[in-house]
Amino acid sequence: MxxxxxxxxxxxxxxxxxxxxxxxxxxxxxxxxLGLLTAGRVASPAWPRFVTEGLHRNVALTTVSFVxxxxxxxxxxxxxxxxxxxxxxxxxxxxxxxxxxxxAIAFDVLLTLVITSLLRTRLSHRAWRLMHxxxxxxxxxxxxxxxxxxxxxxxxxxxxxxxxxxxxxAGGVRLAGWRRVSVGRxx
Numbered sequence: 001m002x003x004x005x006x007x008x009x010x011x012x013x014x015x016x017x018x019x020x021x022x023x024x025x026x027x028x029x030x031x032x033x034l035g036l037l038t039a040g041r042v043a044s045p046a047w048p049r050f051v052t053e054g055l056h057r058n059v060a061l062t063t064v065s066f067v068x069x070x071x072x073x074x075x076x077x078x079x080x081x082x083x084x085x086x087x088x089x090x091x092x093x094x095x096x097x098x099x100x101x102x103x104a105i106a107f108d109v110l111l112t113l114v115i116t117s118l119l120r121t122r123l124s125h126r127a128w129r130l131m132h133x134x135x136x137x138x139x140x141x142x143x144x145x146x147x148x149x150x151x152x153x154x155x156x157x158x159x160x161x162x163x164x165x166x167x168x169x170a171g172g173v174r175l176a177g178w179r180r181v182s183v184g185r186x187x
Contacts, residue, residue, distance in 0.1 A: 099148025
């Protein structure tokens, strides 16, 4: 009688970590782009501002979930040997310390954003906003982490290019000062 192959092999953690890392970057990108649009007060009759704000909040929380999965699964992967501390403390990893360090800083930034958002009612708006500006540091570091650690160059370049274009577009809309985008009357 033959048995099924084991569900979890040594390479399973590597693939789970990479997949959750790419999904994390896409979600982080989406969250940053929505945050920029929210800060720019972009809205339309068909897409009110509260929808963008709620989507931003939910995507951000989903991002953190995937980043946690990414950090946990990479610590189980024996090939790269990244410890739990190296996933959180920058530049101590033996495997590509610079690039893993960028990922650790981005992870720490995300945790800081979540904690300060949960404490938003206890912080002044100014303090919360200053802490929220950390996303402008965390996202490029997550992007650099993806470029530096990624080995599948075609996919890395595609994900990075789309992510960069999305944030630059949302940032351009934000910097242009568009307060309301008119898309016509809803039917």
